[in-house]
Amino acid sequence: MKTTVKPMKKVFIAGIGITKFGKHSEKTFRDLAIEAAMKAIDDAGITPKDITELYIGNFAQGMFEGQTHLAPTLYSDLGLKRNIKGVRVENACASGGFALYEAYRAIKAGYADVVLVLGVEKMTAQKTPVVTKILATAGDAIYELPTGITFPGYFALMTTAYFHEFGGSREDLAEIAIKNHYHASRNPYAQYPKQITSEDYFKAPMIAEPLGLYDCSPISDGAAAVVLMSEEYTKNNSSDGLVEVIGAGASVTNVALTERFKDITWLEATATSSEIAFKEAKIERNDVDVVELHDCFTIAEVIQLESLGFYRRGEAINAAVNGETYYDGKLPVNTDGGLKAKGHPIGATGVGMAVEIVKQLRGEAYNQVEGAEIGLMSNMGGSGASNVVVIFRRV
Amino acid sequence: MSANTYYKGLKEGKIVAYKCKSCGKISLKSIVCPFCGSRSLEKIEADKVGKVIAYTRIFVAPEYFEDKAPYFVVLVELNNGLRILGQFEGESISVGDEVTFQSIRETPLGVSPVFVKR
Numbered sequence: 001m002k003t004t005v006k007p008m009k010k011v012f013i014a015g016i017g018i019t020k021f022g023k024h025s026e027k028t029f030r031d032l033a034i035e036a037a038m039k040a041i042d043d044a045g046i047t048p049k050d051i052t053e054l055y056i057g058n059f060a061q062g063m064f065e066g067q068t069h070l071a072p073t074l075y076s077d078l079g080l081k082r083n084i085k086g087v088r089v090e091n092a093c094a095s096g097g098f099a100l101y102e103a104y105r106a107i108k109a110g111y112a113d114v115v116l117v118l119g120v121e122k123m124t125a126q127k128t129p130v131v132t133k134i135l136a137t138a139g140d141a142i143y144e145l146p147t148g149i150t151f152p153g154y155f156a157l158m159t160t161a162y163f164h165e166f167g168g169s170r171e172d173l174a175e176i177a178i179k180n181h182y183h184a185s186r187n188p189y190a191q192y193p194k195q196i197t198s199e200d201y202f203k204a205p206m207i208a209e210p211l212g213l214y215d216c217s218p219i220s221d222g223a224a225a226v227v228l229m230s231e232e233y234t235k236n237n238s239s240d241g242l243v244e245v246i247g248a249g250a251s252v253t254n255v256a257l258t259e260r261f262k263d264i265t266w267l268e269a270t271a272t273s274s275e276i277a278f279k280e281a282k283i284e285r286n287d288v289d290v291v292e293l294h295d296c297f298t299i300a301e302v303i304q305l306e307s308l309g310f311y312r313r314g315e316a317i318n319a320a321v322n323g324e325t326y327y328d329g330k331l332p333v334n335t336d337g338g339l340k341a342k343g344h345p346i347g348a349t350g351v352g353m354a355v356e357i358v359k360q361l362r363g364e365a366y367n368q369v370e371g372a373e374i375g376l377m378s379n380m381g382g383s384g385a386s387n388v389v390v391i392f393r394r395v
Numbered sequence: 396m397s398a399n400t401y402y403k404g405l406k407e408g409k410i411v412a413y414k415c416k417s418c419g420k421i422s423l424k425s426i427v428c429p430f431c432g433s434r435s436l437e438k439i440e441a442d443k444v445g446k447v448i449a450y451t452r453i454f455v456a457p458e459y460f461e462d463k464a465p466y467f468v469v470l471v472e473l474n475n476g477l478r479i480l481g482q483f484e485g486e487s488i489s490v491g492d493e494v495t496f497q498s499i500r501e502t503p504l505g506v507s508p509v510f511v512k513r
Binding site for chain 1: 422423455456463466468470491506507
């Protein structure tokens with residue numbers, strides 16, 4: 001007997017919310033999560049009782065602050081209706097993006113009509129060596145961490161390999177930091193809303209050679225939220241500013257940098273997830289008007305751009321130098337300041353990318369890309385072992 | 396997992412690894428090949444000599460390593476194709492330099508090989 005396959009449903013983002021990223025000494029991670037969630041719920045024009053599934057993006061609140069079991073914990077704070085589905089999604093720095101991805105699939109498959117995706121991390125309560133150790137646990141704890149490798153260290157390894165293979169210098173990386181700080185200087189929600197100069201970049205201390213302080217995203221607190229809706233639900237509820245999710249892809253590969261299938265300057269999970277997302281969205285690279293990608297370190301912006309297929313290998317190192325990735329350039333990248341200058345509260349990062357893309361497609365961004373219709377986000381975990389790509393279109 | 400075998404080997408001056416009988420690649424994994432998924436693996440001793448694929452010098456160190464900073468971490472491709480991370484002891488290092496496994500460094504996080512220039 002032939003089984004009937006139900007058609008996949010269309011998915012829309014109806015509401016967005018974000019806190020300022022930075023150091024929030026007086027607030028708990030729960031306070032931050034509530035602030036972002038309520039903004040998104042209000043923006044969507046619904047009440048908490050309308051939500052039927054809850055996806056939390058969070059990396060390591062258990063290690064940062066001793067709280068796990070986050071879906072019930074945050075459920076307790078949000079005034080949701082009784083006994084809904086909730087789960088925390090964790091894929092290191094891609095936790096927020098994967099939470100969004102799972103929520104998207106829940107609606108697409110017809111399991112839910114209104115879903116809240118909430119990314120949050122509070123990191124600044126711990127001292128830097130402890131944060132460094134916790135972040136490093138996203139690498140291979142058995143075979144790699146005993147070397148004293150750090151997260152900046154992983155990306156520094158990619159940098160020396162990239163420079164050796166393709167050329168490039170710290171002067172080129174500086175231009176990426178300068179560009180992202182320029183974008184952040186116009187975004188009051190950014191952790192570092194200030195411009196930097198080449199002199200600032202070169203005067204700053206080394207973190208993991210050849211990466212210095214201004215190559216690295218900061219330690220941050222923050223939260224971001226989006227409300228997703230099925231097409232049927234949007235028809236019955238007047239919602240302004242809808243943005244459609246037209247494609248998404250996700251991929252994981254071997255966690256150890258030593259066990260990648262290609263060389264370490266190619267992000268295979270990023271490439272795979274983007275191939276899937278573009279195929280689903282039925283668009284081409286040159287249809288994309290604005291990109292939010294995972295610049296946890298300046299070099300990551302380079303190899304993300306190449307692995308996503310926007311630049312040929314060895315060529316994205318010049319993108320910021322040539323001004324191409326500024327908000328008024330030919331491929332605007334990280335118009336909110338990126339992880340580098342907007343901040344990187346791990347679990348919130350992927351959801352924050354979605355917030356910025358929605359703002360761009362609504363025409364509400366601080367660095368508005370003129371006439372933006374299609375936006376793409378790429379959220380990466382660890383040293384590139386996991387990645388989500390989501391593509392959005394203005395309705 | 397084979398962490399104990401790997402750490403124990405390093406302490407005895409050996410890099411214990413596994414050769415996949417299916418795809419021929421060498422890894423540190425004793426049960427399932429991380430490259431092809433085969434469960435047919437043969438225990439071997441890897442070469443101690445290899446080339447630096449990438450390097451970094453860590454200035455901001457994690458817990459247990461703070462007193463050693465700055466220190467080098469290298470990604471080495473050993474002559475039989477196994478890629479591993481280790482520390483490097485020496486004045487300077489470049490991609491392509493030949494290094495050899497010389498000693499170990501042990502912390503509460505585990506055991507790391509230490510390479511020197513050949």
